[in-house]
Amino acid sequence: MHRNIARTSLVPAEVISALPLDQNTLNHVDSGRSAVKQLLEYPRSNGRLLVIIGPCSIHHLDAALDYATRLAAAAARHQDQLLIAMRVYIEKPRTTVGWKGLVHDPDLTQADNSDIARGILVSRGIMLSVVKMGLPIATEILSPLLMPFIHDLLTVGVIGARTTESQTHRELSSDVTFPVGFKNNTEGSLKSAIDAMTAAAQPHTMLGIDEHGCLVHRLSSGNLDTFAVLRGGSSGPNYSRKHVGQAEMALVKSGMQSRIVIDCSHGNSSKDYRNQGRVAAAVAEQIAAGSGILGVMIESNINPGRQDIPPCGSSGLAYGVSITDGCVGWDETEAILDMLSAAVKQRQTDQKVTNSVPALASEPSSRNMTLVQKNDIVITTKALSGSLGSIS
Numbered sequence: 520m521h522r523n524i525a526r527t528s529l530v531p532a533e534v535i536s537a538l539p540l541d542q543n544t545l546n547h548v549d550s551g552r553s554a555v556k557q558l559l560e561y562p563r564s565n566g567r568l569l570v571i572i573g574p575c576s577i578h579h580l581d582a583a584l585d586y587a588t589r590l591a592a593a594a595a596r597h598q599d600q601l602l603i604a605m606r607v608y609i610e611k612p613r614t615t616v617g618w619k620g621l622v623h624d625p626d627l628t629q630a631d632n633s634d635i636a637r638g639i640l641v642s643r644g645i646m647l648s649v650v651k652m653g654l655p656i657a658t659e660i661l662s663p664l665l666m667p668f669i670h671d672l673l674t675v676g677v678i679g680a681r682t683t684e685s686q687t688h689r690e691l692s693s694d695v696t697f698p699v700g701f702k703n704n705t706e707g708s709l710k711s712a713i714d715a716m717t718a719a720a721q722p723h724t725m726l727g728i729d730e731h732g733c734l735v736h737r738l739s740s741g742n743l744d745t746f747a748v749l750r751g752g753s754s755g756p757n758y759s760r761k762h763v764g765q766a767e768m769a770l771v772k773s774g775m776q777s778r779i780v781i782d783c784s785h786g787n788s789s790k791d792y793r794n795q796g797r798v799a800a801a802v803a804e805q806i807a808a809g810s811g812i813l814g815v816m817i818e819s820n821i822n823p824g825r826q827d828i829p830p831c832g833s834s835g836l837a838y839g840v841s842i843t844d845g846c847v848g849w850d851e852t853e854a855i856l857d858m859l860s861a862a863v864k865q866r867q868t869d870q871k872v873t874n875s876v877p878a879l880a881s882e883p884s885s886r887n888m889t890l891v892q893k894n895d896i897v898i899t900t901k902a903l904s905g906s907l908g909s910i911s
């Protein structure tokens with residue numbers, strides 16, 4: 520027997536008009552979407568890498584904006600090599616139970632009567648502030664009912680490992696006007712992501728709510744702007760050159776373009792944030808050697824690690840530290856971005872050489888490169904066939 524906790528009178532049109540997109544920001548969102556779509560369409564046209572990076576979840580306005588300010592500066596610095604979108608994740612899918620994100624519990628009370636109406640307003644407010652800085656944002660599409668409140672702000676949507684097989688999420692992905700990535704499932708199978716891409720490409724009749732909060736029967740248009748995300752799983756990581764090659768073959772065999780983003784966290788880091796730099800180094804090595812990998816995902820925050828919400832509530836939390844999955848801190852984030860940027864530069868240079876001097880095309884040029892050295896963080900790729908990079 521259910522218990523109604525609260526009835527919210529929020530409707531999407533009112534929330535959007537209370538926190539509207541101005542024309543300038545709308546143009547930024549549009550150009551971010553077009554830039555990602557261009558990468559999907561012509562992944563090798565300029566060799567840029569899509570980087571979906573940011574906190575595992577957002578729980579604090581000031582920290583989110585502090586992070587976004589740092590990331591916007593990094594995005595500008597790397598704009599010729601990296602197309603950076605900030606993770607602004609306002610909902611969390613849980614393996615069993617746990618904090619479900621800012622929308623559901625904006626005051627971190629973990630109580631049954633959390634203020635979800637405030638959660639929606641605060642979440643849209645943060646997303647809006649970040650896009651106003653000119654940073655594209657990405658989020659996980661989890662509760663379908665939330666989409667009408669935020670869809671205009673998003674540059675990239677991601678369907679998580681626990682929902683890639685959900686028909687509702689596939690329908691929703693076929694209805695949105697921004698690119699969507701589908702993760703492999705928690706066991707590590709890519710089939711569910713490929714099936715999802717196939718389903719999302721088609722129009723669907725589906726249920727939704729309109730801008731006035733009414734239930735509507737819609738016909739989606741189908742979304743061809745989709746990609747697969749390799750995030751590892753219980754069967755192990757899947758970011759190696761061999762795994763990427765197998766994923767490319769599976770996509771092509773299913774009639775899909777080979778569009779692959781590698782998530783350096785989750786199953787690929789064995790859920791230990793300290794492994795993300797190593798995974799990113801292995802991906803950078805593949806990119807420097809000419810792999811057409813479309814992008815990476817990284818869980819990053821101002822300070823490294825994670826923390827539980829203390830019994831005294833949000834007042835006891837450390838600043839800029841994740842309350843869900845562990846994240847790399849800002850110094851390491853910058854080192855990883857520098858490393859990826861250097862690898863992409865190599866790919867771009869090799870592409871130019873390939874285009875002008877075909878005879879040199881098969882000679883990859885990254886050998887024992889130190890891709891970046893920043894503060895006390897050193898990330899090195901060894902010879903292409905050698906060991907992974909190290910972080911010390």
Ligand SMILES: O=C[C@H](O)[C@H](O)COP(=O)(O)O
Pocket residue numbers: 575611612613614615616617785843844
């Ligand atoms: O990124 C977040 C987590 O991996 C995901 O929400 C599941 O977390 P959990 O296993 O702690 O519930």
Ligand SMILES: C=C(OP(=O)(O)O)C(=O)O
Pocket residue numbers: 575608612659678679680681702750785
């Ligand atoms: C929950 C996430 O990922 P996954 O679906 O891969 O577990 C996430 O990226 O926050």
